[in-house]
Amino acid sequence: MPYCPNCKTEYTENDFCIHCGAVLHEKKLQCKAHSARGAVAVCVLCHRPLCSDCANKRDSRFFCNDHEKVEVEEDWALVFQSVDFFEAAIVRSKLEGYGISVSAQNEHSIAYLGFMDTPIGRTNLEHPVKFFVPFDQYLLASQLLAEDEKL
């Protein structure tokens, strides 16, 4: 199988690399904001085509302006974080209910550190629960969570 010239990961047939967003077959994609310009990449999270001016490159991955600041770990993107352990549990079951894979950081109780697991305790320790989802499920996950905020 061929390798992506940007991130050196193997890829299957596609117009862009799903790991970093680099466009693999030039000419096919136009920048969403500048239709006269060819896209050099797509945002790894929303797949919006980006020209060299629109693309934000971070750790060899490409992001649009909306997703430039999203924290990522390998092919996973941070979709939720909270110092509220119980809120996090609700969010996890919601995401999983929609078939979204969740990779968590700091999800274990902080009680083992000698602290009550409270939002204040977690804030003081800078120890929020963090949920990462696969790149291709990021948009769905963030839409689901945005719906909750409106209620």
Ligand SMILES: [Zn+2]
């Ligand atoms: Zn790549």
Ligand SMILES: [Zn+2]
């Ligand atoms: Zn994006």
Ligand SMILES: [Zn+2]
């Ligand atoms: Zn552009």
